Amino acid sequence: MKKIVFVCLGNICRSPMAEFVMKSxxxxxxxxxxxxxxxxxxxxxxxxxxxxxxxxxxxYDSSKTSQQISKNDFEYFDYIIGMDESNLLDLIRMCPKSQKHKIEAFASESVPDPWYTGDFDETYDRVLTGCKAWLTRLENEAKNG
Incomplete structure (x- = not known):
């Protein structure tokens, strides 16, 4: 079973939104x-x-709390998905060299941080679209081995 982690700056807005949308x-x-x-x-x-x-x-799990990505996470997860360009740069900087191939962008355009924009609806729309695209990609990869 493939293991996926969505990553943003604080793990209180975008990445948990992606986590629970994808789980839905x-x-x-x-x-x-x-x-x-x-x-x-x-x-x-x-x-x-x-x-x-x-x-x-x-x-969603109302008891979920923010957690910073760890060295073990870089080894454990198959896909490490950054929600914006800044997150991707941070992940590349933090990641052991042998695991860098796992880091990917959530979408071609960064997902704006609603902590700053205040627009949680726009973030949700982008997260839903991105999660559907990721699901299609993962299903195609599973089919094509």
Missing amino acids: LTDDYVIESRATSSWEHGNPIHERTQEIFKSHEIP
Whole structure:
């Protein structure tokens, strides 16, 4: 079973949104989320992200808290997916050389951080579109071996 981790700066908005949206679309993969920074370590999912989950009826773990990506995560996960260009650069800097091939962009365009933009609906729309694209990619890879 492929293991996927979505990564953003704080792990309270975008990456948990991607984690639980993806989990709502499939249960064929291990799916988690992490932060590149320790700024929000131990904090819960942002309340506006939780509101998005509720309004779109997306099941989520209300006890989830922010967790920074670790050396073990780089080894454990098959796909390490950065939500924006800055996250990707941080991941490349943090990642052991032997695991760098696992790092990928969530989408061709960065997903704006709603912590700064305040637009959680736009973030949700982009996350949903991106998760569907990732699911299609993963299914095609599984089919084509």
